[in-house]
Amino acid sequence: MSAKYAIEASDLTKYYGSFLAVDHISFQVEPGEVFGFLGPNGAGKTTTTRMLTGVSIPSDGRATIQGYDVHRQSVQAKALMGIVPDTSNVYEELSAWDNLTFTGQLYGMTKADRERRATELLERFQLAERRHEKLDGYSRGMKRRVCIAMALINRSSILFLDEPTAGLDVQSVVTIRNLIRHLNEEGLTVFLTTHNMEEASQMCDRIAIINHGRIAAIDTPERLKRTAEGLQSVEVAFDTPPRTTVDDLTAIADVSEVRKQGDKFRLYTDNPPRVLAAVWAYATTRGLQLITVNTLGPSLEDVFVTLTGIREEPRTDDPKGRRGRSQGRGGQ
Amino acid sequence: MDRGRLRREAKVAWAIALKDMKIYYLKAPSLMFGILFPFSLFLSFVIGRNLPIAQAIPVLVAQTIFFAASSIGPVSIPLERRLQTFDRFLSAPVSLLTVLLGKTLAGFIYGIGIASIPVALGVAVFDSHLTDLTAFAAGMTLSAFGFAAMGIMFASLPGQGPGQVMMPLNFVRIPLLFVSGVYMPIRDLPAWGQVASAASPLTHAIELIRLGLGGENFFGPTINLAVLAAYVVAFLLAGMRFHVINQTRE
Numbered sequence: 001m002s003a004k005y006a007i008e009a010s011d012l013t014k015y016y017g018s019f020l021a022v023d024h025i026s027f028q029v030e031p032g033e034v035f036g037f038l039g040p041n042g043a044g045k046t047t048t049t050r051m052l053t054g055v056s057i058p059s060d061g062r063a064t065i066q067g068y069d070v071h072r073q074s075v076q077a078k079a080l081m082g083i084v085p086d087t088s089n090v091y092e093e094l095s096a097w098d099n100l101t102f103t104g105q106l107y108g109m110t111k112a113d114r115e116r117r118a119t120e121l122l123e124r125f126q127l128a129e130r131r132h133e134k135l136d137g138y139s140r141g142m143k144r145r146v147c148i149a150m151a152l153i154n155r156s157s158i159l160f161l162d163e164p165t166a167g168l169d170v171q172s173v174v175t176i177r178n179l180i181r182h183l184n185e186e187g188l189t190v191f192l193t194t195h196n197m198e199e200a201s202q203m204c205d206r207i208a209i210i211n212h213g214r215i216a217a218i219d220t221p222e223r224l225k226r227t228a229e230g231l232q233s234v235e236v237a238f239d240t241p242p243r244t245t246v247d248d249l250t251a252i253a254d255v256s257e258v259r260k261q262g263d264k265f266r267l268y269t270d271n272p273p274r275v276l277a278a279v280w281a282y283a284t285t286r287g288l289q290l291i292t293v294n295t296l297g298p299s300l301e302d303v304f305v306t307l308t309g310i311r312e313e314p315r316t317d318d319p320k321g322r323r324g325r326s327q328g329r330g331g332q
Numbered sequence: 333m334d335r336g337r338l339r340r341e342a343k344v345a346w347a348i349a350l351k352d353m354k355i356y357y358l359k360a361p362s363l364m365f366g367i368l369f370p371f372s373l374f375l376s377f378v379i380g381r382n383l384p385i386a387q388a389i390p391v392l393v394a395q396t397i398f399f400a401a402s403s404i405g406p407v408s409i410p411l412e413r414r415l416q417t418f419d420r421f422l423s424a425p426v427s428l429l430t431v432l433l434g435k436t437l438a439g440f441i442y443g444i445g446i447a448s449i450p451v452a453l454g455v456a457v458f459d460s461h462l463t464d465l466t467a468f469a470a471g472m473t474l475s476a477f478g479f480a481a482m483g484i485m486f487a488s489l490p491g492q493g494p495g496q497v498m499m500p501l502n503f504v505r506i507p508l509l510f511v512s513g514v515y516m517p518i519r520d521l522p523a524w525g526q527v528a529s530a531a532s533p534l535t536h537a538i539e540l541i542r543l544g545l546g547g548e549n550f551f552g553p554t555i556n557l558a559v560l561a562a563y564v565v566a567f568l569l570a571g572m573r574f575h576v577i578n579q580t581r582e
Contacts, residue, residue, distance in 0.1 A: 016581070050419075050582075053423045054422060054423055055419045055422045055423050055579070056579055056580075056582055057576070057579045057580045059580075074425070075425040075426070075427075076425070077425075078423055078424060078425040079425040081423070083419075083423050085416055085419060087415075087416055089415060089416040089417045089419060089420060090417070091351070091355060091417060093354070093355045094351070094354065094355065098351075098354075102347060102351050103420070105343065105344060105347035106344055106347065106348075106420065106421070106424040106425075106426060107424065107425060108340045108343070108344065108425070108426075150420075
């Protein structure tokens with residue numbers, strides 16, 4: 001079946017008892033796209049993924065995978081996808097080899113085909129040398145790689161990844177991200193659920209932000225950032241900043257908010273050049289030495305925080321809207 | 333369902349059974365509830381009673397199949413649901429029935445394997461005789477399959493750990509011992525006891541196995557077979573229904 005979309009959710013809804021976890025959401029994912037699915041804890045990300053992959057039955061609405069209804073044509077739909085859930089659901093009592101070949105059996109692959117594919121994946125994921133060891137001796141990063149390899153055993157065309165790099169060391173994170181990039185370059189559609197804004201910004205062609213079970217926005221990362229132009233900022237660091245620095249900087253015209261981030265101060269503004277000039281004047285007047293000056297556009301995290309209501313967007317035209325550091329980080 | 337699909341689903345069911353054998357046969361709850369429990373019950377039943385061992389062998393065989401076959405599902409499914417490995421089956425291109433049949437098969441083989449020990453001992457050491465091989469084979473097969481499916485049904489109830497599933501399962505398994513002709517012949521039971529006995533799958537397992545080993549039969553082999561077959565279907569359908577309910581709720 002040729003279908004326009006790799007994944008399509010139409011009016012997808014999930015109730016847990018009387019609690020509405022996912023509220024009639026609809027979106028489409030194009031073939032070959034890396035689609036990010038972002039949201040705070042409890043927003044409905046994993047529930048949505050579970051409905052899209054057939055693990056959970058929706059209360060209402062439908063999901064299709066390359067045109068196949070996940071519940072009415074489940075065998076055809078499920079044959080096209082690979083799934084990496086938020087926890088590495090591998091069989092720890094079995095070896096990497098047995099985990100992969102067993103998954104191949106679930107997908108109806110012939111013995112020769114699943115063994116060839118398992119060999120190929122174990123080499124690609126740098127697990128070949130330890131393929132006959134039980135997974136209970138593997139590190140968390142290695143188990144994650146086995147889990148991703150299991151999701152690819154059937155040469156799926158759509159890969160669902162739920163927090164693939166959560167809790168992993170930097171080396172494993174880099175390895176897994178590179179792997180996802182390469183897989184996408186080979187034509188795989190990726191549905192990526194993540195908390196990591198940097199990851200989403202770097203890897204996704206489009207992003208959906210879900211909050212309280214509803215889609216708050218869907219767009220490319222750069223377009224999403226442009227929706228928050230008021231969240232441009234100037235980042236500065238002084239050699240020996242006085243205790244009053246946050247208040248002093250907040251008093252600068254055009255600064256809507258100041259946040260202290262480590263030894264740096266981030267000044268939110270819609271007019272970075274004027275603020276830069278004012279900061280320079282402030283440093284000169286106080287005899288402070290500026291050691292870092294950066295102008296920053298709105299980050300995906302800024303957009304996420306604004307859309308999910310974790311922090312209100314600074315109101316640049318209202319002096320009463322100015323907030324100091326204690327206000328800006330509340331609730332995170 | 334076409335033949336190719338049927339063959340593919342059968343292969344998947346067998347793969348699931350093999351995987352469960354590797355992982356769960358030697359887990360502590362499988363050994364405790366599947367082996368230790370029935371043998372202990374049997375010993376407490378025969379020790380101090382002047383009962384010929386050959387006469388007690390059918391009881392031990394049926395009781396062993398009953399406990400062993402019904403213990404694998406309640407160990408594997410709750411663990412797999414907790415570790416989310418069960419989600420692998422739900423997201424794989426196979427039917428739920430295939431998954432449950434694979435798991436039932438693992439219980440079936442465990443039950444047959446463990447029960448073969450008292451059968452072999454009975455024949456080799458205690459002078460038991462296989463007088464009706466058909467009844468014996470049918471009794472062993474259907475009861476192992478039925479009890480494995482019963483375990484799957486209980487394991488499919490919402491519950492997260494093997495202990496939580498074993499409790500309601502034992503709540504049913506142990507009373508069944510008292511109405512199934514294990515401790516008292518069915519003909520000696522009161523009328524209500526005989527009705528309860530007729531409804532118990534364990535009764536029909538014991539009856540067929542006893543018939544196969546040259547003992548008496550109260551309800552008749554046809555009824556025994558029909559009731560056991562009906563239970564196999566009912567347990568599997570109920571297990572499937574519970575999983576669909578779980579998928580709707582979770």
